Amino acid sequence: MSGEEGRVEALALDGIPEVVPGDDLGRLIGDAVERTAGLLPLRPDDVIVVTQKIVSKAEGAVVDLTTVEPRPEAVAFAERWDRDPRQIEVVLREARRVVRMEHGVLITETPQGFICANGGVDASNVGPESGNLVTLLPADPDASARAIREAIRTRFGTDVPVIVSDSFGRPWRWGITDVAIGVSGLIPIEDLRGTPDADGRVMKSTIRASADEIASAAELALGKIGGRPVAIVRGAQPLLGEGSIRDGLMPREFDLFP
């Protein structure tokens, strides 16, 4: 991997095994970094992107649906829209607030402050023969990212920012893209307001969600099949610092779609 100006590379790490609750993700990712040809030494313009699923699994943020008794509202919604009432129940239990619950779509605000479909509760890829398991979002995704960053810094001596990513939909556009749900070592948005653009004009409202773009670039490398849950993005030059994903959430007073 190179990394000069104007070039960004995303590389999927090989050899992350099936993750189970209690696994030391920092160690597993460090092993995969060592195993991936041409990656070492890590560089300060690298970003490690870790997808939510393995973070939730390692942290035990998993629910066995056979233990869930859905409330009548969940049963009715699930029957009408051909969904699993137990998953709806889990989403409602986790929700700080229901934003929309119609047309088969359940959008909630999570305890972490994300507004997303199904509150980030996810059924696919939880593990072999695990048809009844769903993952919840990590309780504190910034802390999840920080723990991985510290493990990598201790092992390799390089301070590399870490993003925990997840796949979110967006109003008005079809399909999901990967965004950041936790960060450590970078500022997730870059406020370019007041910075002159190429013509010397002062840009009034350019706030760039860099961490989300890095998460999307990582997803392109991780591909469609799964089984490769961690990528390194090199050369994106995010703003380094002790940021939080909370800085990437729209302040409530600007939310025109409550």
Next chain:
Amino acid sequence: MSGEEGRVEALALDGIPEVVPGDDLGRLIGDAVERTAGLLPLRPDDVIVVTQKIVSKAEGAVVDLTTVEPRPEAVAFAERWDRDPRQIEVVLREARRVVRMEHGVLITETPQGFICANGGVDASNVGPESGNLVTLLPADPDASARAIREAIRTRFGTDVPVIVSDSFGRPWRWGITDVAIGVSGLIPIEDLRGTPDADGRVMKSTIRASADEIASAAELALGKIGGRPVAIVRGAQPLLGEGSIRDGLMPREFDLFP
């Protein structure tokens, strides 16, 4: 640039001059491709990403604000929120529908079907000493992409998909990311519903907005300063075909945020 599985690279092209109305973008981009070290030969897994501003400028989709007489509604909104009433007027003229007009934010549905802030009307980076010029969205961004694709295919003999990108905000998240507003030679979303995931479980609702992720990866390479409006993304392996960005828009019946 390499391009094996699990690796995606985005490279900003050098040497696109200031674009003016009537410029032949396909030729300018072809020149830049030839000028960029290590890029040729183009590969079938390349995607050319062209940012909206130069497409609009080449096509003459530019309005001189000194010719615009704002309606009273535009004047009142602009005064209240410290904005340019003439730009508000242009957005309202272009709009098929006003989605939100409050808190200084004007979100409209454009004739192309996009729902976005200011209807895609953009004031920054239009050119030196051009404080009164704004760009509109290209009238038919798929056609803009197709013309560039055809010019590249004719010149280099390789059929490379083209994305026209723009920077859009999203509800609930702070900051903008680049998304696709026009495509040629690829399908902007990949419907993975019914495809088994890594555990062999059938995924129910994974529709991936690949073109948007490619646009975001390109933006990371194009960086913050401007002046580099075109990137090549290699290795993303989008679904090839004669797609339209209309396939990437959420059908009206699923729009929970009208």
